[in-house]
Amino acid sequence: MKFNDLARKAAKGSGPLSYGGSVHPEDLIRFSLAYGAVGADEIERLCEQHGWHEDGLLEDGTRVVPLARWAAACVAYGRGGVASLQHLLTDRTLATVAIAVLEEVRTESCVTALLDYCMSTTAVSDEPDDPFWRALGALNALTSFDDGLAPPEDQQEKLRDLVIETFASATTSHQLTLCLCALRGAPIEGSLEWAEAQTVTAPDVLRAKVAAIKSLRRRLSGSYKPPSAEQKRQIRRQRALDV
Structure with missing residues (x-):
C-alpha cells in the first residue's frame, strides 16, 4: 500500500x-x-x-x-x-x-506478550470473543502450523503448561478444541504424553486431539526438518487459497 x-x-x-x-x-x-x-x-x-x-x-x-x-x-x-x-x-x-x-x-516478542497476558488473566466469559480465548487462539495461529513461529523452549514450556491448566477448567467444546490445537505449538517433552492421556468424547474435540497427537509425533521425530523460509511462504500462500 x-x-x-x-x-x-x-x-x-x-x-x-x-x-x-x-x-x-x-x-x-x-x-x-x-x-x-x-x-x-x-x-x-x-x-x-x-x-x-x-x-x-x-x-x-x-x-x-x-x-x-x-x-x-x-x-x-x-x-x-x-x-x-x-x-x-x-x-x-x-x-x-x-x-x-x-x-x-508475527514475531517472537508477540508470542511472549500473548503468553504473559494469558498467564496473568482469566476468561470472564465462555464466549469465543473473550480476550483470553482470543489470545490463546492467536498463540495457536502463530505457533501451531509448519509455517509458524518456533519460540524457544522456555516459551514452549509456558505454552504447554498454559494449555494443560486451561484444559482442566475448560467448559465448552470450543475451549477444549482450542487447547488441543494450541498444544501443537509446544512440541517438547510432556506435551505428547499429556495429549495421549486425555479422554474426550465430543467429535470435534476428538478430531483436535488426533490432530494434535499427529502433529506432535511428527515434530518430535528425529527425522523432522522445519520448513525453510521459502517453504513457509508456499505453505502460507496455499492456506490463503484454501480459505
Whole structure:
C-alpha cells in the first residue's frame, strides 16, 4: 500500500465517512507495519478528520466497524512496537484488537506478550470473543502450523503448561478444541504424553486431539526438518487459497 492510498480509501465509500469509507482493519494493520511512526501519525489524523467510531453499535442500532479502536492499536504499534500493544491488553475495550494486531506482526516478542497476558488473566466469559480465548487462539495461529513461529523452549514450556491448566477448567467444546490445537505449538517433552492421556468424547474435540497427537509425533521425530523460509511462504500462500 502506498502512503496516500489510506487517505484515498478513507475518503470514499457508500456511507458516512465516519464509518471508515472503504478502509478495513486489515488496511490499518498493513499500513502500521509498513510505515511505523509516520504511519501512526497518518492513521491518527484520518481517525480525527473523519470521526471514526469507537463503538461498533450506534445509538440508532446501526452496526459499524469500531475503526477508532483499530486505529488506536495500530497507532500504538507504529509508535511503540509490541510493548505498546502489550500495554493495551490491560484495557478490555482494546484487548481484542491489540491481540489481532499482535497476530499479524508475527514475531517472537508477540508470542511472549500473548503468553504473559494469558498467564496473568482469566476468561470472564465462555464466549469465543473473550480476550483470553482470543489470545490463546492467536498463540495457536502463530505457533501451531509448519509455517509458524518456533519460540524457544522456555516459551514452549509456558505454552504447554498454559494449555494443560486451561484444559482442566475448560467448559465448552470450543475451549477444549482450542487447547488441543494450541498444544501443537509446544512440541517438547510432556506435551505428547499429556495429549495421549486425555479422554474426550465430543467429535470435534476428538478430531483436535488426533490432530494434535499427529502433529506432535511428527515434530518430535528425529527425522523432522522445519520448513525453510521459502517453504513457509508456499505453505502460507496455499492456506490463503484454501480459505
